[in-house]
Amino acid sequence: MILKLAILESMSFFAAVCGAILIRTTPSMTNWTDVAILLTKALAISLCCTVSFYYNDLYDLRVVRTFGEFAARLCHVFGIAFILLAALYTVFREVRISSEPFLVAVPIILGILLPLRAILYVVVRKTPFLERVLILGTTPLARTLIKEITTQPHLGYTIVGVVDGVPVPADSPLADLSCGPLERLGKILAELQPNRVIVALAERRARLPVRELLEARVRGCIVEDGVNVYERLTGKLAIEAVTPSNLIFSGDFRKSRLDLAAGRAISLLVSVVGMVVLSPLLGIIALLIKLDSSGPVFFVQERVGMAAKRFKLIKFRTMHRADAPTSEWVCDNAERITRVGKWLRKFRLDELPQFFNIIRGDMNLVGPRPHPVSNFELFIANIPYYSLRAVVRPGITGWAQVRYGYANNLDEETEKMRYDLYYIKHLAVSFDIRILFDTVKTVLFGSQSVEADQHRVVLLPGKVSTGHPLEVAK
DSSP states (O other): OHHHHHHHHHHHHHHHHHHHHHHHHOOOOSSHHHHHHHHHHHHHHHHHHHHHHHHTTTTOTTTSOSHHHHHHHHHHHHHHHHHHHHHHHHHOGGGOOOHHHHHHHHHHHHHHHHHHHHHHHHHTTSGGGSEEEEEEOOSHHHHHHHHHHHHOGGGOEEEEEEEESSOOOTTSTTGGGEEEEGGGHHHHHHHHOOSEEEEOOSSHHHHOOHHHHHHHHHTTOEEEEHHHHHHHHHSSOOTTTOOHHHHHTOSOOOOOHHHHHHHHHHHHHHHHHHHHHTHHHHHHHHHHHHHHSSSOSEEEEEEEOGGGOEEEEEEEOOBOOOSSOOOSSGGGGGGGBOHHHHHHHHTTGGGGGGHHHHHHTSOEEESOOOOBHHHHHHHHHHSTTGGGGGGSOOEEEOHHHHHTOOOOSHHHHHHHHHHHHHHHHTOOHHHHHHHHHHHHHHHHHOOOHHHHHTTSOOSOTTOOOOOOSSOOOO
């Protein structure tokens, strides 16, 4: 949905800008050079608008849920687009045009965009346009799927009922959705006429009503596994519901040599260029750390990398030295974060020295975050499929980092593992590029994960590692 919406609106931007330039500048279209200049200028403006929309979450309907929220953000978004355009003109002077076509293009864009979005917000919430979904099962997975569907109206789903072999208690939240026992599935399907059936049963092999589901599938009803639906809706894996056979026989987890080589090449290129270009910034950060607090500039800690190999991870120090071993969880060490460290963590600038780890071959630019050696045994004993993280190089940023942030206890590490396993399953250069775009958003606008983590409840206070006197893991 997000990608389709972005493509559609980007095409609208391009068409509107082309029209504005033709109206205001009336270029002579006598040769292909004039056409190329026109298209280049239109592309520059529409690209700035698209980037501004993306980084302000206007393509994410989970964030901008209503038309009112969308309209309220537009002034800020077009202001950012104008700034981006000015920066683009500074670098590429050959595409420079006056600001007048941009200002003329804005009302044209609004004239196309506002009705388009208004229709979208109406369509995704109106019953005639919604897919009717029947859930098989009352398992925790089924309840999670119901929650995801009801809280994401842009998916275009409406739940018409729940069917299970076990009677649903009258005081259960699913009681109003219960349609009867699994034995009546054929009649229930005929009565409700769902467009989609999601199977989230416990002990599925023994209880799966194969004949009824096969007949429904032949009639055009979509039948899906609940584990796969959860993955598609959330961008993570339901590791408690995933069986080893699900992973073994999955069509994913295929790592092409081209993707692996391209990912490694991009990581090396960005790291070398980053070390050179950002060297003044690295020097300023080092100076601020020394002026702000006593102790070394860098924090070095032993982490677990690919194939469970240990390596020394390098970061800028963001905490005061501890007098004794401490917990590894961020919330247990909030008072140790320095003034400079707070801002370094907010914008993830403390991770920049890890470019050196990439050049050494310990890490890639994108991948699961490497965990401290002191927590390795705890995680591998308590988090399902944790050992699979070791099949890829760890990264400076990753899917779990941009979607979840820091973890403060074992349950939250398990939640991050769902995202890490999703990344490993779908590893590709295109996926890495998407993660890098989201990481740029974090660097530009800051991350609230540190502040949010301070308010999380530590569920396992007894699980404390030996820690490190200078820093905690993240």
